[in-house]
Amino acid sequence: MGKKGIKIVTIGGGSSYTPEFVEGLIKRHKELPVRELWLVDIEKGKEKLEIVGNLAKRMVKKAGLPITIYTTFDRKEALKDADFVTTQMRVGLLEARIKDERIPLKHGMIGQETNGAGGLFKALRTIPVLLEIAEQMHELCPNAWLINFTNPAGIVTEAVMKYSQHKKIIGVCNVPINTKMTIATLLDVPPDQLTITFAGLNHMSYGLDVHVNGESRLNDVIDLVTDPNHEVTMKNIIPLPWEKAFMKALGCIPSPYHRYYYKTNEILQKELEEFKQGKTRAEVVKQLEDELFELYKDPDLDIKPPQLEKRGGAYYSDAACNLISSIYNDKGDVQTLNTRNEGAITNLPNDTVVEVNCVVTKQGPIPLAIGELPYSINGLIQQIKSFELVAIEAAVTGSYEQALLALCINPLITSDVKAKDILDEMLEAHKTDLPQFQ
C-alpha cells in the first residue's frame, strides 16, 4: 500500500450506488485511510459519472477528509498503482437488463438479472470486459485486489480466476450480510453475536446453521422466516412466502433467490403480469435510477440521500468496505465471500468458485471448511454450477453451441426449442455488447 494512504479505483463509478460506497469510506476513514478514489466509466455514461463524481466530492468535502475524487474514462490511468479495484459496472446499461428480463418472459420463461437466460447474458457481456480489466491490473497494479461486485458475481469471479493472469479477485455480494442483518433483527440479537454458516454459490447459498453465542438457533430461525408476518427477502425479489413444512424439511435457510427455483411457477406468474404492464424489475429500477440521479444533481446535496435505500443494494457498501478494511488491516475476521473452493465444500471441485465464510487477512480470503453439503441441497447447487461452467465456456469462446447448452441445462429454461428461440433473439438484441459471438 502507498505510504500516504490507499488508492481505490471503482470501475462503473457512475453507478447510482457510488454515493453509498463513498459514505462507507468516509465512515471508516480512520481505519481505512483512503487518499484517492478514482471513479472510472465509459463515455456513454459521461453524464452520470459527472453527477456522481460531483456528489462524491461534496460528500468528502462535507466530511472534511483528505480524500481526492477523480473521474475518468481512462481506465489504465486510473489503475496505475491502485491498491484496490472495485467493479460495479453494467455492460449495456439498464437497457440491457430490460432486455435480459423481457425477452425470456416473451417466450414464457423467467426473466431475471442474474438467473436463467438473463443471468447468462449478463455473464456473456461482462466476462470479456472483466478479463480485460484483470489483465490491465496484472500489468498496472499486480498487487491490487479486484473486489468484484459485478453480477453474476460468482460466475464472473470464476472466469477471471481461470482465464486471467491476475488471480487476486474476490467476488462480493450483499445477500449474505443482508440475510445476517435480517435474521439478527428477527432473533433480536446484535449482529456480531450471530454466525450463519453460509455455503453454496452466489445467489445460491444456504445458511446451513445459525449460531448465537455458540448455540444453534437454526430451528427458531426457520420458524421465523416462514412466519407469514415476517417478510424476509431482498428489494429486487418478489416476496412470496415459503411453505413452512418444506423449509422444516430442508433444514437450512434459503437465499431469497431460491424462490426462483422452489417457487418457479408462482414467480413466473407474477413476472408475466409485470411484463404485460411494462413493470419488470429492470423497468422499475430504471425509473428509480432516473429519480435518484435527479436528486444527485442537487448541488446542495452532500450526503447519501435516503431514497437510495429503495434501490435494493442494502449493505452493499458495508460488504465492500468491510472487505477492503479487513485486508488492509489484516483483521482476520470472518466474511462471506466468493473465492476458490479448495475443499471447503467437498462436493465441489477445488478450483471452482463458491460462496462461503472466509477468514480475511492481508493474504486475502481463506474459506472455512464446510465438509459435505446436505444431499437435499447438493443437487440444485451442482446443477447451477454446471450451468456456470458452461456459461463461462460460452463467454470466453463465443461458442453458440455452448451458449445454447447453458440455457438448456439451466433449470429455469424448460424447453430446448424455446431455449434456441430465446438465444437467437437475445444474441441479436445484445449484439453490440457481445463481440465474441460475431
Added chain:
Amino acid sequence: MGKKGIKIVTIGGGSSYTPEFVEGLIKRHKELPVRELWLVDIEKGKEKLEIVGNLAKRMVKKAGLPITIYTTFDRKEALKDADFVTTQMRVGLLEARIKDERIPLKHGMIGQETNGAGGLFKALRTIPVLLEIAEQMHELCPNAWLINFTNPAGIVTEAVMKYSQHKKIIGVCNVPINTKMTIATLLDVPPDQLTITFAGLNHMSYGLDVHVNGESRLNDVIDLVTDPNHEVTMKNIIPLPWEKAFMKALGCIPSPYHRYYYKTNEILQKELEEFKQGKTRAEVVKQLEDELFELYKDPDLDIKPPQLEKRGGAYYSDAACNLISSIYNDKGDVQTLNTRNEGAITNLPNDTVVEVNCVVTKQGPIPLAIGELPYSINGLIQQIKSFELVAIEAAVTGSYEQALLALCINPLITSDVKAKDILDEMLEAHKTDLPQFQ
C-alpha cells in the same frame, strides 16, 4: 445352483410381460437350464396370474422343455432355495399408476410413472414391499440374486442395498439395451460390434461415447438421433424431436427420459391434452393390458403374441435373461446395470447406485470406471440423485416432511405450494399402499 437346474422366482408373475420372459428362458434353455419357474403374485391379481401361468405352461409344453411352471400366492414357499428372483410387480396395480399420472397433471405438473411426483409415489409404495422380499431372501435363499425390474429401478435397488441385509441385488432396465439396438440399426452395424459408454442413473443415463470396432462414432450418432426422420424413443415416452444444436453441444446421447427435463414445457403441454382426453399413458396401457389378457386367455395360444410389443417393454426379456445367464455361466461380458458406484463415476458417492456398464460374472456386476462426468450433464444427474436419496429416506421412514422435500427438490415440480397440494392428495389417494405414512 441346484445340480438339477435353476430355480427362478418371478414376483409379480401375473404381469403381462411374463410371456416375454418365458420366451426368453425357452430360447436360452441350452445355456440356462431352468428347472422351475415360480410365478408369485398377490390374491388381488389371482385371475391374471392364472391366465399368465396357463399361457406359460402351454409355451413350455410347445417347446418340449423340462421346465415346471408354478403359480402361487405364497411368496416364502416360492423363495425357498431359489437361484434367481426377478421382481416386476406393481404395488397398487395400474390403478395406482393412473393416479400417479393424473393427480400431478391436475395441479399442472408432469405426471409420469418413474419421474416427478409419480416416480416418488411409485418408490414410496414399492420400497417397503421390496425390502420385505429382500429380507425373506436373506432367510430363504441367501445366495440368490435379486434381479429387480421394478421401477423406479435405481431408487428401489439403492434402498435395498442400503436398508436390507440381502445385498445381492441388481437393478435392470431395458432402456440401455433398447438404445443400443436402435443405434445399431441407425448405424447399420451388428449390435455386438457396438459399445455405448452409458453413465448416470436409471432413466437418467447418457451415452458418453459410441464405439464401433474400437472407433468412436459419437458424432454420427448425434447426427442420426437428431435427424427428424428418425424417431428414437421408447414406446411409453412422447416422441418429441431433439434440438440438433443442443445435442451437438451436449456431446452425448441422452436417454429418451431426458425429454422430461430438457423439454419439460412441450411434454407438459402434450400430457395436459392427454389428461383432458382421459388418455394418459397409464390409461392407454390399462386398455392395452386388458386386450393382452384377452389374447392370453386363448387356450390355443402357445407363443408370445406379437401384440405384446406395443406394450413398451422391448428387450425386457433379453435384458433379464442375458443377466441371469452371464451370472450363471460366469460369462464376463459387459452389460448396463444398476449397481453400487464404487468410484466408477467419480462425481457420485461410492455407496450410491448408478447405471453403468459392468462386467458380469458369477461375482455379480463390477462397474467399469468412467472417471468424471462432463460438467454439462453432472448437474442434472446430481439433482436427480439428491431427489432419489430424499425419496428413499421418505419411503423408509414414512416422513411427511421428507416426502414434501423430495417433491420440492424435484426439477419437475416447480412450486413448493403445489408440491404440498399434490403430496396431500396423493397420500390420501394411495393410502392403502402406504402403511408407513399412517
Added chain:
Amino acid sequence: MGKKGIKIVTIGGGSSYTPEFVEGLIKRHKELPVRELWLVDIEKGKEKLEIVGNLAKRMVKKAGLPITIYTTFDRKEALKDADFVTTQMRVGLLEARIKDERIPLKHGMIGQETNGAGGLFKALRTIPVLLEIAEQMHELCPNAWLINFTNPAGIVTEAVMKYSQHKKIIGVCNVPINTKMTIATLLDVPPDQLTITFAGLNHMSYGLDVHVNGESRLNDVIDLVTDPNHEVTMKNIIPLPWEKAFMKALGCIPSPYHRYYYKTNEILQKELEEFKQGKTRAEVVKQLEDELFELYKDPDLDIKPPQLEKRGGAYYSDAACNLISSIYNDKGDVQTLNTRNEGAITNLPNDTVVEVNCVVTKQGPIPLAIGELPYSINGLIQQIKSFELVAIEAAVTGSYEQALLALCINPLITSDVKAKDILDEMLEAHKTDLPQFQ
C-alpha cells in the same frame, strides 16, 4: 458457563507441567475468570498430586486471585458441571515411556514416545482411558470441551470423536506454536504478524507457507531453518540438521518430528547410543522430573520455577490457555489444532482428525481450507494416517492382529518378523495397562 466463573478440570493434574498451566491461567485471569481448577489424578500419583496441588495453591495465593484449587482422585466428582476439561495424563507413568523407548531399540527399531512402536503402545494404553473420561463427560458435563494434550494427540482425539458420544474434543499440541515462535525469532518479526499455513497430522504437519503481513517469506524461512547456525527443533528431539537441497526441494517447513522419517538412519544410530548408556529421552526426562518435583516441594516456591523450561513443554500453557480463552470469549482467532478434517485437506477423508489452522469461537474450531496437499508430502501423511486408523482399531478392539498390522505398516518398523517380536514383548511389558488385550 457458570455465572460465577469457569470451572476447569485437569486430568493428570499431578503432572510436572501443571505449574505452567496454572501460571497461564493466572496471567489471563482478566479475560479468563477461572473460579475452580480441579487437579485429578490416580492414587498411584498421590504424592505428586499433593506436591503440585500445594504449589498451585501457593501460586494462586501469591497472585491474589479468587481461584480455588482442588485435588482429587474422584474423577466423576471433578467432572460434574465442568466448563473445560484438559487431559495431560500418562497411563503407566514414565516407567511405561521408558519401555516404549527401550524395547523397540532392543530390537534395532526407533524407540519414541509418539512415533513407531512407542507411539502405538501409548495410544493403546491411553485410548480406553480417554474414552471412559469422554463418556463420563457426556453424562456429567455434556457442554464442556475436552482439551486433549495427551499424546499421541491426533490419534487419541480421533478415537474419541469416532467412538464416544462426547464429540466436543480438541487435540492440542505445542509443536505448531513452538515452530511459530522459533520462526518469528529467526525472521525477527513479532509473532502476531506471522502466519504459518500448517497442514497434516499431529507430529506430522508441515508449514506449507509462511506469511508476514500478507507476503510469503517461505524461501527465507527454508534458508534459515537449514542454516547450520540455527538449531530449530524441540527439546525432546535430537537436533540433527536438515539437508539444505532436500528442504528446498520439499518446499515447505517440516515438523521437528519429521526427522524420524527423513533421517531415520541417523536418529536410530543416536538412539542406539543413548540406549546403551541408559540415557534414552524417557530416562533423561525421568531424572528431570524427579529434580523438578524436588523443587516443587519447596514451601517457599510460589511461582513456576524456570527449570521447567528444560522439560520440553515450551508454550504448552499458552496453547492450552489461548484455546480455552478463544472459546470462552468467542474470539474468532486462528489457532493450529487437531479436529475433524471436513474437507480442509482434500486428500484425507472428511471424518478423520487433522492438524490444521482453525478459527476458534464458541462453536469450537472450524478448520480453514487447505485444498490438496503437495504430492511430495501427501505420501508420508497418508502412510501415518493409515497407521493411525489401524492403531485406533487395535486400541478399541484389543485385536492382536490389528496391533501387529499397525506395527508392520509403520514406516519406522522395517520388518514384519521383528514387529511380532516387539509386539509380543511390549504386550507383556505393558499388560497391566492394556486390559483390552487380555
Added chain:
Amino acid sequence: MGKKGIKIVTIGGGSSYTPEFVEGLIKRHKELPVRELWLVDIEKGKEKLEIVGNLAKRMVKKAGLPITIYTTFDRKEALKDADFVTTQMRVGLLEARIKDERIPLKHGMIGQETNGAGGLFKALRTIPVLLEIAEQMHELCPNAWLINFTNPAGIVTEAVMKYSQHKKIIGVCNVPINTKMTIATLLDVPPDQLTITFAGLNHMSYGLDVHVNGESRLNDVIDLVTDPNHEVTMKNIIPLPWEKAFMKALGCIPSPYHRYYYKTNEILQKELEEFKQGKTRAEVVKQLEDELFELYKDPDLDIKPPQLEKRGGAYYSDAACNLISSIYNDKGDVQTLNTRNEGAITNLPNDTVVEVNCVVTKQGPIPLAIGELPYSINGLIQQIKSFELVAIEAAVTGSYEQALLALCINPLITSDVKAKDILDEMLEAHKTDLPQFQ
C-alpha cells in the same frame, strides 16, 4: 490393422526375452496373424540383436509361418505404420542395473532394479527415451498401441500419458499373471476359474480378494501363501517367508515386491551379503544372460531354450501376447494392466496410472471399479505414488532437487544425508545416459 496381417515392432529387440515373445506369437498365430516383427535395438547392442534375430528367424521357419523378422537400428523405419509397439529396452544395459543395485548398497540402502534409488535411476534414464519413442509413434503410427514392458512400468507409462501426445500406451508386468498362476496351482484350480482383484501400483499391487467360481477363497490363499512349505515369489526377489499373523491382519495378497517394504531389514541384510560377494541380482542376471546368448548362437537351436525360465520373466510372453490379441480381436476379457485410474481406485487421482483389472477391447483397457482401498494398505500405496510423481517430474525436468526429493521421500532411503551422497554418485555413474541432468 493392415489387411495383410499385423505389424509388430519390438524396441529393445536384442533382449534375451525376445525368443519367449516370438514363441508366444507363433503359438497364437491363428488368432493373431502377425505379418512382420521388427526387432529394433541400438548399435551398441548389435551383436545381441543379430543373435536374437537369427534365432527368431529359425523359430519362425521351423513353425512354417509367414512371419517376416526384421532387425534394424533405424527406429523410425520400423515404427512406420506399425500396429503394435512393444518396449523392453534397458537404457544403459545390464551395466547400468549393476550400478543401480551396487551404489545404494555401498551406502547401506537397498539396491533394487525398480524400487528405491535403483528404481529412480532406471526411471530417469528410461523416461526421456520412451517419450521420444512415443512422439515418433504419434507421427509414424498414431493408431498403434505402445505396449510398455520397460520398468519401472507404472512410472514410465504415466510419464508418457502425461507428457506425450501419444496417449495409447499400456503398461504391462508379469507379476499379476505370475501371481495368478501360482495361486491357481496352490488352490489346484484351473487359472481361468480364478479371479484375483488386483489393485494398486506396478510392483505395489495387492490382491484384494480371490474368487473361484464366484466364491471368495481369500482366507485359504492367505493360509497357503504364508505356509512355509510354499515359496510364493518371483525369480528376482529374495524368497523370505511372510509372518502369518501379519498377512492375516493385512487381509489381502501382497506382491512379491512388498517384501522390500514389509521386510526391509531382512532384505537389506541379504543384499549386503550378495553385495560383498559380487552377487547382486544384476550380476547374477548378467552371467545368466551371457550363458543364454551362448545358447542362442547355436545355429541348430530353433526353439526357445528351456534355460530362459531361470531368467525370471515367466509369463512375460503370455502377458504381452494376450494383451495384443485381446485388443486385436476385441475380446473383452479381463487383464491386469497399468492404465489411467479414472476413479477405479477412489483414493488416487483420476489421471494417475494404476495397476488394476481391466476389460480389454479394441478401445484399449477400461479399468474395473475397485472403490476405496482398505486403509491399511492405502498409506504405502500413496507413499509410492508420491515418489512416482516426483520421480517423473525429475526425469522430465532434469532437476537435481526433484531427484533428491524423490530419494528422500522413498521409504527405502532412510536418510536425507545419504540420499544426497547416493544421488551424487549415481548421477556421475550414469551421466552418459542422463543428458537431461547435464
